[in-house]
Amino acid sequence: MTELPDTIRELAAELVGILGERGVSTELRAREKASADGSYLSPIITEQLPLGLADIVAFPTTAQQIAETVAAAVRHGVGITPRGKGTGNYGQAIPLENGLVLDLSKARGVVDVGDGHLTALAGTPIVTIEQAAHEAGQQILMYPSTAQSSIGGFLSGGSGGTGSIAHGSNHQGFVLALDVVHAVPDATLVHVEGDDAQPYVHTYGTAGIIAQATIALEPLQEWRGLFASFDDFGTAISVLREIGRLEPTPRLVSADLPVLANALPADPGIPKDRSSLRAIIDVAAVAAASELIEQAGGRVEDVRDGAQTAMKLSMISYNHPIEWLQKSDPGKYFHIEVAGDALVDRIDEVHAVYPGGMLHIEAQKDRPIGMLAGIYSSAQEVYEGFAKLAAIGVGVHNPHVWFVDHEVERTLALSESTDPAGLLNPGKLQGKRPAAVSA
Template sequence: MSTSSVAPEAVSALHQELVELLGERNVSADQRIRERASVDEATMSPIISEQLPLGLADLVAWPTDAEQIAAVVSAAYRHGVPLTPRGKGTGNYGQGIPMHGGLVLDTSRARAIVEVGDGSITTESGATMIAMEQAAAEAGQQVWMYPSTAQSTIGGFLSGGSGGTGSITHGSNWMGFVTALDVALPAEEPTLLHVEGEEAQTFVHTYGTAGVIARATVRLEPAQDWRSLYASFPDFEPAQAVLRSLRGLDPAPRLVSADTRDITAKLPADPGIPTDACSLRAILDASTLAEATSLIAAGGGTVLDVREGIQQAVKVSMLSYNHPIYWLKRNTPEVTYFHVEVGGEALIDRIEEVHAVYPGGMLHLEAAHLFPIGMLAAPYTGAEDVYAGYPKLQELGVRVHSPHQWYVDHDIDKVLELKARTDPRGLLNPGKLGAPDDAVLGNSTASAQPARQPVGQPVGQPVGQPVGQPVGHVNDQAAQAASEGLMA
């Protein structure tokens, strides 16, 4: 466990100032509260679990608006106390742990929805994604994307997330989703830096190491009439083939997920989820439902249920990305499982070889922006065995991102340059930027997604495809990405 090196007198002085600023109820030094604020979903990784506990906060603060967030960051700066920002802590594997002690700044009480405009929504960083989706729906719109845990905060999603429901069309959350941010910076006086466009993207997926997102403006689009579809398949290969076909529907699905029989058996009981077959779930535009049903039937599948409404779509979302692995682990307590984030058409085209990389391997699959991504799970036999599989997967043409580490994992040089300007004392989420030489990261960014979209590249235009060239069918995009070396 990393021990706090913060001087007790600095913590005490900060505590007193924060009580004056926020009130007694919004600051705590209670041991149990500090322990709860010092954990995230790191237990999803058996490799990280073996290293826990990794840190313990000295204080926890809950500012209730963007200005208070800036004031808390400033106070921590003046007292020289490290600060780890936090939303709900969902989906983070160590990134939300205060490894140097100090202050945990919990943004979840700063949840105001400031404005719903035409094509955008502005909220404070603690607003939940489901609240934003509901507010957008009241205005006849929808958010571009939200993570698999729709109860996550927008600040947490932008700081530590990557994609989710809506990513088939819009890619990762650093690919144009954000239009503006107000970022709290460590300074003598409370400072909110307003950034827009490309400058705003540089703060996305940086784990709060260069600034604390206090307020965000993200894109909306006209609301669509969505249907949540559940289907079963006797085998995984036809389910994968149909997932690939559904990616190409027009309008595109908001989400398509598929699981092997073994993973499906561990999902929560539901009439739409088979107990002895493979599961496919999708959020589809109502106008494509008939075509999707035909594709499923032609692939040997059976539609088990179709449901309407935002809450039903959220339920399907809660069975995507790493959630099926959570259920696999929870409902198989006698086995310790690990998973690796993977991506590429090889997940479909070479599935038997992919499964064979790890004994007992099983894949959760997602249709994504340029090519499928997924979570490859298997029984855990040791960290070295996990790492030994990475080059084998890469040889198959599979992108690999390791969830068994907590370091900022892309645009490192840009983030280091940014942090040198915004946090020269290194107080913001220390220990998460600059992986040591022996850290095993894989060969891809979060969720095995593509890297950031270059400046000037239209959102949705495949990286490496000349600007102005028509965007083809999503499978053509994936093929081009693979041929141009984006699998590495």
């Protein structure tokens, strides 16, 4: 094995003093594990992403240790790639320029629950946060489809999920305050609230690393999981928008072609060879949703309660259906994020853009969104399809990028003071000079 540079060995010695022997690793297996995420599921990313290998991995367990670890890395001029639970699919947690991977998954715990708010360490799993909110008679506004992911990872790399029908994205009223760490030699926890906290959301830690977060809560609702099926996909999506507009607002409404039902493990609520519609819906709206489904010729297969039902439905929403297809046929499928009423009104044209085209669709209050899958041949063919989709009124976002594409200019401006040496998640903020040292 190649011997580590002096800079890394010196940093490791300092970090052992901060985190203890078990809080630091330069072992190859730990470095390899910390240098990969779910991006292997994207054939586009697999072809294009410049891979890196961590030189050292740190596992802080408190917010203060996060600050002390960052400060030490900055003093040694080592780039810092923050990492939650590594569930992201697009390489934002891969250390492109080696250096330190700051694994925050052990910095977990709910610090405080109050009326309308909850504070937790960055590595706290979303399911733990939701449970703590429930015990206080409240619920979080939204959570990602990978509900086992951490709150810091969701805020740094995610954008929305279960609950977004009512509340939009996680930079729209979800975050009340953050404790962040800037890349300076004497780094400490910096508390930011309200509008001042938003520039750290969905920017992959390039302007500051989230150590602790305070998020909004709302009164707990009684949710049900509704499972329905239809003879064809067009009929399923014909009622999806209407169910999404019911009051109280559903937490989730998803639909897809029979190909997904056939790829999923057997479940009587998702019968094979039928288009599936699934919803997390307030108990008061179940009757209205059932009536809409039956009037359209669909069948209500089941109505279930319990947190496990909501978790199951979340895990087959947003990009997860595409992952099921990719796992059943590795390397065959790609997907892009799409939006607009044309997903319903012109679905046959949407499907025709890519060979094997098939849409997974999510209801939203303003316009439906979805993940359009196709059979992968080349990145060029994928990109050429963007214009074809735009021509029929479909909004397109290319998710297969590992660099910041949200409020880039704002992030660059902020990072000039919060990361003057370019050490935070090097390679993820285009226009930012590289880290001072790539070990």
